[in-house]
Amino acid sequence: MAPQLDAYFSQVDSLSEHFINRLREAVAIPSVSAEDERRPDVVKMGEWLGSQLKSLGAEVELRPLGKQPGKEHLDLPPVVLARYGRDAKKRTILVYGHYDVQPALPEDGWATDPFKLTVDDKGRMYGRGSTDDKGPVLGWVNAIEAHQKAGIDFPVNLLMCFEGMEEYGSEGLDDLIEAEAKKYFADADAVCISDNYWLGTEKPCLTYGLRGCIYYSIEVSGPGQDLHSGVFGGTAHEPMTDLVKLMGTLVDVDGTIRVPGLNELVAPLTDKEKALYKDIAFTMDNLYESLGSTTGIHADKERTLMGRWRFPSLSLHGVEGAFSAPGAKTVIPAKVIGKFSIRIVPDMEIDEVNKLVIKYLDEQFAKLGSKNSYKTVVQHAGKWWVASPAHWNFTAAGKAVERVWGVKPDLTREGGSIPVTLTFEQATGKNVLLLPMGSSTDAAHSINEKLDRRNYVEGIKLLGAYLHYVAEEPMVEQ
């Protein structure tokens, strides 16, 4: 099967320095979406990406998204929409990535210039955006070029959607995806996103699930203004007293959520699912290393992975309005806002969770008998996403991994959210696959972000191989 892959792989190897130079060019454009003054660089990066695709024969549109909400003097950077191939006999695969990056200041502790791709003697290619997400985005571009140079027919029609605001909430993207689902994206048969990471450093994975997240504020207020604790301590109801009590009722130190009814919403663990965790390449030492401590809740890796992927969790993030600086200040804060969020999983419906959480907190507050004012507010809510890893989109990707890396991929979920995944699934009605290129040590969002040369070059092979396998995969679940 997929007989042309050996020639494709050799071509990728031959072009590898060229591809690294392409990544170097991309990293050199500081397309930081969160910094207003970098907006021209973000736009420049979109244009550069468009021109790369055009030079390879793709049809490219730079789709404007209008003004940035709340910052009307700024244009949002365009979405690069591109199509490579219009052969009705081929399958059409829609891929997504983003060409903007996180902020990066040398003084944050970068060992090298963050906007100059720097390759060390172990093949680690340091630079902002190397792994998140310029490397993977260029993976698709490079795959097209390697096919052309090797003289191999491209196996699918490729639809591309590359945005420039992912690191700033993907402003404007959901509307575009929904609007184009039955237009630009109409003939997509499946979706592939390369914007996450392996669970470790050695074993590739396919990702089929993400937790959702609901973010809450508990607001408690009483006095008209902040008070001096010497003058008012002992005479007035203090909002902080109520708030810490409310926050303290939400979750136990072992992570058990105490909102009645919430855990009953979680899909039961089947023996079949349980069996999946045993073989995942992950150890408790991996957890301790990433935690920077041995303060894990669970003793074994299976329960730890379930805790991250398939059970809900509740985290208390902090308090707004109280004294938060170093030192000592004898203030009684007049209004305090406690922040917490719940990571939600199948089959927890957002509305149902909100109802239980708010009812519980309302009851807890009523029990306190405080004269302060109180309310719990939902700040934002995003649903979980779980795809079937038995779908042909995944089985094709699994074969590609085995061909390139020589191992069966781990089937993983992630504890965090990539909201665009669910948007694509819901808007197109097609299966979405997360096919990561980088590894767990890439430090996306952190200083010294890198992509290993090996992950980049083999990743380009993987994306190409995936397109070959997905082109010929029978359309049945296995």
Place this chain on the structure above:
Amino acid sequence: MAPQLDAYFSQVDSLSEHFINRLREAVAIPSVSAEDERRPDVVKMGEWLGSQLKSLGAEVELRPLGKQPGKEHLDLPPVVLARYGRDAKKRTILVYGHYDVQPALPEDGWATDPFKLTVDDKGRMYGRGSTDDKGPVLGWVNAIEAHQKAGIDFPVNLLMCFEGMEEYGSEGLDDLIEAEAKKYFADADAVCISDNYWLGTEKPCLTYGLRGCIYYSIEVSGPGQDLHSGVFGGTAHEPMTDLVKLMGTLVDVDGTIRVPGLNELVAPLTDKEKALYKDIAFTMDNLYESLGSTTGIHADKERTLMGRWRFPSLSLHGVEGAFSAPGAKTVIPAKVIGKFSIRIVPDMEIDEVNKLVIKYLDEQFAKLGSKNSYKTVVQHAGKWWVASPAHWNFTAAGKAVERVWGVKPDLTREGGSIPVTLTFEQATGKNVLLLPMGSSTDAAHSINEKLDRRNYVEGIKLLGAYLHYVAEEPMVEQ
């Protein structure tokens, strides 16, 4: 008794515009001790004050205090030590005040220039330092001048100690007081401090007690760095979870402190003391007005005043290290520090309180069963102060109030701390009286600080009258 007072009072009335101009000059010097760049103005203010006293014939020393700890490029402003009169047949009264002020920026919302004394048609004299504490300090200066102009013999030897760092922790003052207790201050028979406020706006008071304050930090840490709640939520012990539970065990919403043994340290309420509260000029509406809400704990004024003055209170101030900004951030903070303080009262000894609090929190943390690290730390501790209002220093002041204001003063305590009070008492071994000039609406430390013309002029009379009565008061408790 005190037969010369009528002449003194007329003289004060005649000189009132002159005295207001003196206050205007003082307010115009922006002696903000917390702002490094204003330090020359603080020094200038000390020198101006010294020259005012010298021109009235006082012996004046500007005593340097050395470099500011932690800011060795800055000299501390001098303490103005002054003596007026050396008559061995007279009593010697030591008075304290401060010539520095809180910061004041017009953009904070001042209706007038904070450093330009502005008198409105109701006689409210707006300006930073007008009531805290330039007005009272000049009260002593004006009293000297009015005696001279009226040709009345000054009734006591007056020792003065005016500092320039009160609003920044009285840096260096305690050492000076202790060093001079048996030297410069050696012949003081009693101490009087005019640096607090009436309980309301109409009735003068004498203040005989202050609560102490112990400030604590609860530190909980676990992971090596802040974590993403998507990736780690449900797998690791979260410091915030432990912290809010610990903070939640400290105090009930009605202010009851839950540390076992703590309330047993409080001096029992006697019937005699209980009877004192009934006649104090204070209403629940006064409380609600100053709170800006009706979220008081107690229904009656007696219990409210006791809650402020003679019972301990525990306030939760905030959390350092957690997410405290507006918006939503899905962080698991790696190290969080909860801040709280306890206002202490007779007979709570600091060491005993600390032992109980730390033992209790240690036990509560152990019960949680968390793998995180924890400790409770005392940030600073200051003792309560209670004087006997039956001391001749107080009875003299009471007579002065009755003579000037036509009413018996309320005998009040305060919920906050004025640490220098206790320092003077302990260093000199003499009775200390707090004799306020301003009223509860003066907004010390806030925008639009003011001193009412009436409180200033009658206050000058009061300070002078107090010196006459204290000169002739029998040295017995009544």
